[in-house]
Amino acid sequence: MTNTSNTQKYRSIALLFIFFFSGFAALIYQVIWQRWLVFYTGISSVSISLIVSAFMAGLGLGYLAGGQIADNAKKNQPILFFVLAELGIGTFALISKSIIYDWLYQGNILYGGSTFQTYLTLFLILLFPTFLMGLSLPLLSKAFEQKNAENQAHYISLLYFTNTLGAAAGTFITTFILIRVIGFENAVRLGASFNFLCAITAGIIYYFQTTSPQKAEVEVQKNSSEGVFSWNRNFSYWILQYTASGFMAICFEIIWFRMIETMMKSIALTFSIILTIYLAMMAIGTYVGVRLAKKIKTNRLKLFLNSQYLLYLYSAGSILLLHTVISEKSIFAYLFEYFQSYETSFAAKIAISTMFVIPFFLMAVPTFIMGFSFTISQTIIQDKFDEVGRKVGWLQFVNIVGSTIGAWFVTLIGFNHLGTALTIKLISLIGLVYVLAIHRNQFYSVFVRLMMGLVLIMTIILIPDNEKFWMNFSGMSDAKRFIVKEDETALSFIKTLSDESYVYINGLGQSMFPFHKDITHFTLGAVPSLIHPSPVDIGIVGLGSACTLYNAGGRPETQTLDCFEVIVNQPDAVREYVKRSKDSSALRIMNDKRVKLILQDGRYYLHQNPKLYDILEADALRPKSSYSGNLYSIEYFKLLKSRLKKGGMAITWGATGRIRNGFAEVFPFIYEIDGFMIIGSDQPIEFDETKILERLNNSFTKNHFSQAQIDAHEKLARVLKTKKILQNGKLMITKAHNSDMWPKDEFDYGKLWENILPKDE
Template sequence: MNNIPKSKSFTSLFLISIYFFSGFAALVYQVIWQRWLAFFTGISSVNISLIVSAFMAGLGIGYLVGGYLSDRLKQGKHILYFFAAEVGIGVFALFSKILFYDWMFVANSSFQLGSIYLYLTLFLLLLIPTFLMGVSLPLLSKAFKNIGNQGNFISLLYFTNTLGAAIGTMVTSFYLIPKMGFENAIYVAAALNFFCGLSVLIFGLYGKSTENQQDVNELPSNKVIEEELNVPFKFWLIQYFISGFTAISFEIIWFRMIDVMMKSYAVTFSIILTIYLGSMAIGTWLGVLYNKKYKSGKLKTFLRVQTVLYTYVALSMVILYLSIENLGFLEPLRGFFEGYDEIPSFKLRMTTMFIIPVFLMSVPTFIMGFSFSISQNIIQNDFSLVGKKLGSLQFINIAGSTAGAWFASLIGFEILGTSLTLKLLILTGFLYIGILWYKRLINWLYPVLLSLFLLVLVLLVPGKQEFWKVVSGMREESKFIFSEDKTALSSIKIGETESTVFINGLGQSHFPMRTDYFHIMLGAVPAFVHPNPERIGIIGLGSAGTLYGASGRTNTKQLVCWEVIKSQPNVLYEYVKRTKDSSAYLILNDKRLNLKLEDGRKDIQSSEMLYDVLEADALRPRSSFAGNLYSVEYFSLLKSKLKPRGIAVTWAPTERIKHSFGAVFPYVYEIQESLFIGSESPLNFDRETILKRFDDPFTLDFYKRANIDAKVIMSNFLNTLKVVQNGKLLDNKDVNTDMWPKDEYQVK
C-alpha cells in the first residue's frame, strides 16, 4: 500500500482491527445459543446439526443480500448500515435468553415438531442475528473506497474476523462461561457488537469529512490477470461450494475422531474449533503477503495448494494410524485410548488436546484460509461488483457447508462410516489435479505422480473396523465391538474377566452386570425403597445395568428408558451374541420396557406423565451437556414429575451436585457417598422391610438370571445410609444451573 495515502492506510487498518471483535462476539453467540436451543430441540446429534444448519443458512442469506446491497448503496451509506447491523445483533443478543430459553424451552416445552418444521422454526429464530452477521462483511468491504487492493482488503477483514472467532471460541469456553455463566457471557458479546458499530460509525463520520480532501486514484485492478487466466466466475462459484462442502465434512469427521481420542470433554468442540479457525486465519494473512509479493501465477498456486490439502488429509490419517499401531514409544498413548478413564498425565493431555488436533487440522485449514486470499485477489477486479461477488461466493460456500454437514452426519456416519466417508472426500483432490492438467499449468508428469501418490494414500487409509479399533487402543478385532452413527461412536471392549462400555472413547459401565454393582444399585435402591414403584423412568441406557437393577420388582408395571445414542442397543445385542451374556438381552426385551431413543430431559418436560421413580444413569460431570442433568432446574423438573411419595435419584460425585440436589428436595439421603435420593416427604428406610422385598419369587428369579446377589449388595449399601436433609431445603448459592453449569466447565 505504499502508493496509498497514510489516511487511507489507517482507515483500512482500523476497519480490519475492529472486525476482530465482531468475529469474537459471533462465536460467543454460536457456542451459547447452540446450547440454549438444544434445551428445546433435545441434544441428539441430528438436532444439533439442525441448529448449526439454521445458523449457517441465516449467514448465507445475509452474505447474499449484503453483497447486492453494498453495490447499490451510495458511498458513505455502508457505514450506517454496518452500524445498524452490529447494533441489531447486540440488541437481539440482550433478549436472546428470553427468546431461546425462557420462551422456547420453559414456556413451550410441549411443542413437538418434526425435523422439517423444527428446522424452519430454528431458521426463523436465528434469522435476524445471523442475517445481520452475514450482511456485515460485504458492507464493510465497500465502506471506504480507494483503500488499496480490494481482494487483499477483504482477505484481511476475513483474517481478523476469523482470528477473533477463534479466540472468542477459546475464551468463551475457558474463561467467560466458567467465570460468569452463559447469560453474562452473552452480555459481554453484545457490548462488543455495540463497540464495533459505534466505533465504525464515529470513524466513518470523520472519514467522510476528510474523503473529499484526498486525491487518490484507484489502484490497477486484477482484470488483466483474470483475462489472461480465462477463469469464469462460474468456476469460483463451484469451487466455493466444493470448498464449503469438504471443509465442514472434514471438521465433523475430525471432531468425531478427536472427541474419541480425547475421551469426550465438554470443551472438545471449542478446542477443535479454535485450532480450525486459528489456522485458517493465519493462512488468510499469509495469503495476503503472498499476493503482495507475487503478481502472476496465482491460479496455478491456488490449484496446487488444493491438491496439497487433500493429499495432506490422507497422509496425516495414514501416519496417525501407522504410528499408533507400530511405534513403541506411543504405547502409553495407545494404553490411554484403551483405558476406561482419563489419565492425569500432562504429556497425554497435550498429545490428545493439542498435538494430534494440530497435526490433523492445521495444514488443511491453513490452506483453506490461504486459498481464500488468493481467490479473492483474482476475483475482485471491479470495485463496482465487489459486494455482489463476495456475497454470492460466501452464500454458495455456506450452501456447500450445509450440504456437507448433512452428508457427513446423515450419510457418512449413518451409512458409509467414517473411513469410507473420509476416502470419498479425499478423492476430491483428483478434481484439482485434473484441472491443473487440463489448463496445462504443470508438466504432465506431475499430475500422474501426484495421482498415483494420492491413490496409494487413499488405499492405505484403514477401513472403519480397523480404524476405530486402533484409535480405541485395541489389538484384537474379535474383542472390539463398535457401532457409529450420526449420534456417537458406541463401543464395547471385551476383556478376560470384565468388559467395558464406551461412548466416544470414554468408559461408562461394565459387563458382566454383577461386577458393576454401583450401576445395579443405582437402579435397585430407589425401586426397593419405594413401597409401590409402578412406573420408573431412567435417563441413559449404557450397559443397561441401572435399568436392570431398577426392574426387579413385580410391582413395576412400566419402565421408561431414554437414550440419545441410537446405536447403543445394537452394540449391546452384538455383545450378547459374542459373549453369550444374556442379561442385556433379557432387559431390552422385557415387555414392561419402553425404550425411547431421544433426549430424556426434553421428553420428560414435554410430557404429562408422572413417575414413582425418576433418575439419570451415572454421567460424568465434565462430559458435554452433562450440566443439563445436574442443574437445579433439572432436579426441579424431576420433582414436578413425581407422583406423591415419588423418589428422585442422582449420582452426585461433586459437592456442587449435592448442593444443587439439596436446594430442590427437602428430604435427601446419601448412600455410598455419591448415590443421592430425594423426595418431598420422608422415606422409609426400614432395613428389614426393604430386604424382605428381595425374597419375592419374581425378584429372586430376575436377579438370578444375571448372577447378581442383589440382596447382599443392597444390605451392604444400606449400611452406608446417611440422612443429609430432613425437611429443610439447603440454602447454598454454589449450585449448578442451566445458565451456569459450573461442574461441566470444571469451575473450582
C-alpha cells in the first residue's frame, strides 16, 4: 500500500508540474490572440471586452462540460481526456495565425456585422481552444482519489495554484521576453510545444496508471458517480458566492487597470504588469490557503467570511488611501508632479513607484485573498469524491458568468454613466453582504459586527466624486483648470497650466492649445497639405486637440477631412474646452462642414473602406504606447499605400529606425521634414519652395491660419529648409522593421532597465 500511495503521490506531483505549463501556454495565447483579433474588431475597449468575453464564455462552457465528463468517466479516463484536450489546444495554436489573422482579418471575412454578430464570430473562433482549456481543471481534479475529502480539496487547490502561477509566468515572460525576442507567431508555436509536452507527459502517467496491477483491479469496479448530483441549499449559496466573486474580481481588475494605466501614462507593458501581479498573488494566496487549511480544522466558514469582508474593505480603502496621500505634497510631491506632467518618465523613482509599488499596493492583498478564499471554500465544499468534477465545473462556470457580467457592467454602465469613483463605491457595497453573513452566523459580538459594517460604509462614503477623484491622479488642484471625460474607451483630460492647455489620453499628453504655439502639429497638418498640389481628400488618424486637423484644412481645394478617433469622448472634451475658453479656432474646425469625425479605429476603417485619399497620416503616436505597433508595421504602411490616389502622400512620425525602414520598403520616394516627419509617395514630390509659400497668399488659406493666430509663412519657410531626401525611386529591402507579427518597437524596452537601475548595477 505504501508503494502504491507513493506512486500516486509522485504522479499527482507530475500532473501539478505539467499543469503549470498548461497555464503558461494559455496566457501566451490570450495575450497574442487578443492582439490578432483586434485587427478584425478594431482597437477599442468595447472590442477588447468582446474578445475577453468570448474567451471567457468558451472557458465557462469547458468548465461545465468538464465537470460532467470527469464525474461520469471511468477510473483514470480523466487523465486521458486531459491528454486529448492538450493535443487539441496545441493543434489549434499551430493554425491559429492562419485562422485569426490570415483568414478572418486579411481575408476580409464577416466584416460589417452588428456587435452581436462580431461577438458570435469571436465566440465561434475561440470556442474550440477555450472549451478545451476549461475542461482541464475539472478533469485533473478527478484524476486521483485522495485519502479523504480534505485532501481532495487541497489537491484541487494545488492544481489551481500551479495553473495560475503558470499563467502569471506566461503573462510576464510573453510580454517582456518572448514577443521581444521571437515575435507573436513563434511565441504561439512555443505555447503549442508546451501543450504537446503536457500531453505526452500526461499520456505516460495514464499508461503507467492503467497498466499497474492495482489499478487494473479497481478498473472493473462500478463508478459510483453515476448517482444523482446533490444540489442542496448549501451548494446554491456557494453558486451565488462564486458568481459574486467573479463579478467583483473582474470589476476591480478593470478599474485597477484604468487607474494604473493613467498613472503609468499608458505604455504597452501596463496590462501585462497588472495581470502578472493579479495572477501571481492569487496563486500565492491559493498555496498559503492550502498550508493554513491543514492547521485550521474548525471555523473555516468564519475565516472565509472574514477574508471576503477584508477583500472589499481593503480594495476600497487602499484606493481611498492612495488618493489621499497623493495630494500630500511634502512626501509624494514627485508623484503629484509626474501625474501632471506631459510625458512618460522611466526615471528610477517614478518607474518603481508607478510600475511596481502602486500596483502591488492596490492589487496584492485583494488578489491574495481571492486565491486564499478559493482554497478555504474548496475545503468546505468538497465532501464527496463522486461529485468533485461537477462541483468544480459548476463553480468555475458561474465564476466565469459573474466575470462576464462584471466586465460589461464596468465597461458599459460604470465608465459610461457612473464614472470610476461611483462604480468603486457600488462594487464595494457588496462587502456588506458578508457582514450580514457574519451577523447571521453570530460570529463576534453585536458591537463588532456593527463596527465592521460602519467602517466599510465610511470608507465608501469618503471616496470622492469622479471629478475630484481624477483631479488628484492627474496632478491638478483647481477644478476650473481641469476637464475630464470618461467612457468605456478611455479617460480624456484637458489641463490648463499657465497660458497653455494640454490634452491627455489615459494620463499621457497628446497635444495642446492654443494652436499657434504647437509647432509639431502645425508641421504634421499644414506642411503636407501645402506641399500637395491639390489635396482634395485628407484622412487623419487621431483627433487630440484638433490642431493637426485644423492645420490640414488650410487649402480651399480640400473637400473632405476625415478624422478617425478611437476615443469616443475626445470630441466632447474638446467641445467642453471650447465652451470654457471661447477658443474660436478649435470651435471653427469642430464645426467645419468638411470635417467628418469617424469614431473608430483608423486602421480598421481604412481596411474596410475603399475610399482613396490625397493625404493620409497618423497623428504622432509614441512607438511604445499600447497597440502603437498596429500603426507602425509594414502591413499598415502597405494599407496606407493602397488607400492613396496616384501621387498621394502618406505621413508618419519617423521615431525609430525600424519605422523608417518599414516605410522605405513600401514607398519608393521618402522625404524627412523637420527631423521627425516622414512623407512617402509612389511618385516624386515637387518641393518648389516659392510655389509652396505662394499658396499661403490665397485668401482662404491666409484667413484660415490668421484666425488661429498662426504665422504660417514664418513656420513653413523654416520647416521647408529642413527637407531631406531619404529615398529617391528605389525600394529598400531590410529585415529591421516592425510587422504585425513582430511589433519590435512597441516591446523594445532595453533602455528601460538602464534608466531604472543605478549605473553601477
